[in-house]
Amino acid sequence: MNWSDKDIAFIRLNYQAMSHKKIGETLNRTEASIRNKCWRLGLIEDNRWTDSEVELLRDFYEKAGKTAPINLQGLSAILGKHKTNVCRKARELGLDTCQYRKRKPEQVYSRSNAGKRKDIGDTYFRSNWEANYARYLNLLIEKEKLFKWEYEADTFWFEKIKRGTRSYTPDFKIWETKDSSPYYVEVKGWMDAKSKTKLKRMQTYYPNTRIEIFGAAEYKELSKNKALIAGWEDPPPRIRNR
Numbered sequence: 001m002n003w004s005d006k007d008i009a010f011i012r013l014n015y016q017a018m019s020h021k022k023i024g025e026t027l028n029r030t031e032a033s034i035r036n037k038c039w040r041l042g043l044i045e046d047n048r049w050t051d052s053e054v055e056l057l058r059d060f061y062e063k064a065g066k067t068a069p070i071n072l073q074g075l076s077a078i079l080g081k082h083k084t085n086v087c088r089k090a091r092e093l094g095l096d097t098c099q100y101r102k103r104k105p106e107q108v109y110s111r112s113n114a115g116k117r118k119d120i121g122d123t124y125f126r127s128n129w130e131a132n133y134a135r136y137l138n139l140l141i142e143k144e145k146l147f148k149w150e151y152e153a154d155t156f157w158f159e160k161i162k163r164g165t166r167s168y169t170p171d172f173k174i175w176e177t178k179d180s181s182p183y184y185v186e187v188k189g190w191m192d193a194k195s196k197t198k199l200k201r202m203q204t205y206y207p208n209t210r211i212e213i214f215g216a217a218e219y220k221e222l223s224k225n226k227a228l229i230a231g232w233e234d235p236p237p238r239i240r241n242r
Contacts, residue, residue, distance in 0.1 A: 003037065015043045016076075019084050049089060053079055055166040061090060062194065119231045123151055128233045129219055130171060130187050135229050136222060137174065147175040154184075156209070158201045168198040170211060183210035190216070 007027050011034065014023060020034040027034070049057075060075055076083040113128040120138070125131040130151075140146035153173040158166050170184035188195060191213075202211060226232040 008037075008041070011037060011041065012043065016082055051162060051166060053081075054089075054093070057086065057089060058093065058165075059167060059169065113233070113235065117231075125151070127187075128235055129189065132222070132226070132229065132232055133172070133185075133187050133214060133219075135231050137172070139229055147177050147180070149174045156202060156206055158205050161201065165194055165197045165201065168202055183212065185212045185214050187214045187219075189219070 010027065011023060015038055018026075020038065021031045023029075024031045024034045056079065057075070072083040072086060076086050079086060113131070114124075114126045116122050116124045117131050117134075120131060120134050123134070125134065134149070134151065137146060137149045141148065150173045152169050152171060155167050155169045158168075171187045172185040173182050174185060175182045186195075186199075199211065202209060223232075226234075
């Protein structure tokens with residue numbers, strides 16, 4: 001069967017957003033024929049993954065967390081790979097959380113509180129802990145006790161590490177004054193093995209970089225003054241099955 005210009009135009013327009021199977025169903029063709037045509041048109045990507053790409057994929061899924069929505073479209077754009085390929089690689093690495101993407105966004109948000117906050121520059125935070133800590137920093141800025149902060153501003157790479165944890169992106173980068181050197185704060189409710197590894201490697205590769213952990217004890221102490229922090233959000237009540 002010959003390919004019409006209209007069919008080819010449809011493939012070029014949708015090959016990144018749709019799977020080969022979906023395109024085939026739309027054009028009444030087999031999935032294999034669509035894949036072959038994409039290859040002939042030079043649209044098939046290189047399916048090989050570099051160590052840096054794998055580490056970025058791992059870090060993205062870890063940051064999102066088990067109950068946070070995975071933005072496959074955004075991650076695919078960053079990696080320059082089709083989202084089907086990204087999801088497949090995540091499954092191979094044991095990172096897949098597709099079941100959470102099937103929920104409605106508002107349902108996911110209500111459990112994880114991951115999402116953008118309009119009162120904090122429309123910044124996307126992965127938890128209400130991070131959002132509340134950012135509001136606390138803004139309060140310090142208002143009181144002229146802090147100069148500025150940035151969220152996930154820098155990524156530190158462990159160049160000699162070829163497998164496993166090869167990079168680290170702290171949550172907050174903070175300047176106490178205009179002329180002071182910045183330091184970093186990680187908002188962490190609990191410290192898993194990978195997080196511990198990242199911090200140990202930071203001590204080895206970047207010994208002069210100051211990193212502070214804002215953990216459960218610190219957050220509990222901060223929450224005692226939540227009435228003073230504009231926009232403070234409490235976690236939603238747990239819904240128990242009867």
